[in-house]
Amino acid sequence: MAKDNKFVIAVYVDNKFGVLTRVTSMFTRRGFNIDALTVGETESPEYSRITISLSGDGYAKEQLINQLRKLFNVKKVEVLEEEEAIKRELALVKIKNNKDTRGDVLSAVEVYRAKVIDYTLDEMCVEITGDPSKIDAFIKLMIPYGIIEMCRTGIVALERGSGTLLSKNSSTGVLKK
């Protein structure tokens, strides 16, 4: 069995009612399991951009892309390779606030260049932005101090350089490597 890798897929879709359902319904039907999905506006009002993070083997990756391409409202699908992509995620983490640990939490916030956005006697809420692995590390660090509640946005990602996803050409074939 091929081993599972994490990968990020960027999808341009028509900015229309019901398109997200078409995409997610296909995932269910074909048995793809997603780690995170974000959707939002793009440089063009015609399109929305969906960024999907998931783990799977090469087969899952290839099938997911090809099944996405078949959906009529999907205009472009590309895998964002690790080295070529700029990835960001935002998390809000509500942490217990008490005088014994406050100093440690605040120094971690500073080291991670996070921001305290809410502060009460018994909790503080931290906003952190960055590469998902940085957020993972921060969350792991905060667990001993007591995470009350948290949420993550999922990844948004763009390719490095001046190219755009929509301008990329697709090949007409697949040759076994």
Added chain:
Amino acid sequence: MKLTGAEIIIRTLIEQGTTDVFGYPGGQVINIYDALYKYKDEINHILTAHEQGAAHAADGYSRATGKVGVCIATSGPGATNLVTGIATAMLDSIPMVAVTGNVPCSLIGKDSFQEIDITGITLPITKHNYFVNRIEDLAPSIREAFQIAKSGRPGPVLIDVPKDVQVATYEYEPQPIVPKIPLPKADEELIEEAVKLISESKRPYIYIGGGAAGLGMGKDIIDLANKIDACIGCSFMGLSAVPDGCDRFLGMQGMHGHFASSMAQKHADLIIGVGVRFSDRATGNVAKFAKGTKILQLDPDFAEINKNVNVDLGIVADVYDSFTRIAKKVEESKKPEWVARVESLKEKEEAIAAKAAKMAGDRMTPKQVFDVINKYKLPRTIITTDVGQHQMWAAQYSKFDTTRRFVSSGGLGTMGFGLGAAMGARVATNDPTILITGDGSFGMNLNELATAVTYNIPLVIVLANNGVLGMVRQWQNLFFGKRFSNTVLERKTDFVKLAEAFGAVGMRANTIGEFEEAFKKALTINGPVVIDTLIDKDEFVLPMLPPGGSIDDIIVEKGGDNNG
């Protein structure tokens, strides 16, 4: 000119080349039916007994011609009754447009009477669908639906139109028939790669599917086979793409495929797949399928490359263009060893058939029934089927003189498909149409006999009546210790009287002689005829690959010894 939404629907259907529609009226499509009344000289509506029959008829219409079949149903139950028909078309990539009415926009989402989210329900079984809540989107959506249905890998499209949109008025201007969206042409280097694969092959097997059948590529395929000394086999959906009489054609391969065809595929060193998706029924256990054989696959759908089997080269482009470019570039070559080997497989298949015929004794066998059909059937006859043993016998034994002559539910395997589809095929082509069905399948949608009688649609219905659900019984026989759970019908239905009650002609055949007489007579009758053909309940469909097995496990005769 300003027209109502309902009129726009009908005018746009006519504009897109629709001459016949199948459907059933209801509360939320009264306006559409009013428009049909107005335009009845330009578009023919066939009222079926049930919406499922309408969907299958539209599907059969499309399979027999390549035109986009159209069906209409009302909201709620009307729409849900289409679902099996739409799914059937989806799994076999059949271009079809289904129009449904829905409750007015103001009542949407309120669980109103006969309200159902049909676009939600059909999301996974349509190529695309529309909920048209603005009249300005109506005609463009219908045109786009036709374009999507017939372009690339075809498929069904549903358009749901709320009643208020049907009532509203809007500007309508007729437009030409929308063209198919052209597929890309394959990169030259891929064509070169394919030519190289073929040149290196000593034992080529051209494997054609529904895609090749849909494109009418029979002659091109035979030409390439002759050029490179290849043999030709097909998937279930590829039947009738290559007309019978071509000695390179070995017939269907796979779970119930011809021995020689499946074996030649196993022994080949290159499979040239044309518009075929390597379904599980065709490959058996994929882990053991085509081991050591190279695969070249031409298909319009990217997702079919490496989906079921790993291929050496997949070309995702205009299949006809890729195929003809490859065929032109390939050099002629003779492969006498391969030809001789294929010949010996054919001889072995004939020997197996001769032995089976001898063992059958006096009883009427399915093979004999098809021999009679093949002997007397008229030119251009379309064979439609339901699903089960009779379907596989039809796939194995039917002879076809031209393309689009086999109309059967392959991917979804829909029992009850046949009668509706046969009507659709006959209405579309006016060519002689035979329905091969079983007592199980026929029981599912025999209500459409009323439609066939009302519209006097000539059909010869050969009902292979064995009193059991034969295919499941065969599995129970072979793999479930003969525990015949719920497959013995023990019904008291008299199909001759039933046919007569509907106003059709009914006949019964107990022996092959009686069948021959009945069939000859049926061909002279201008209307639907049911021939209740009594066959043994323990006939098997052979060969058979057992579930999870590969070609090495092929069962070729009763008793189940391995002759592979």
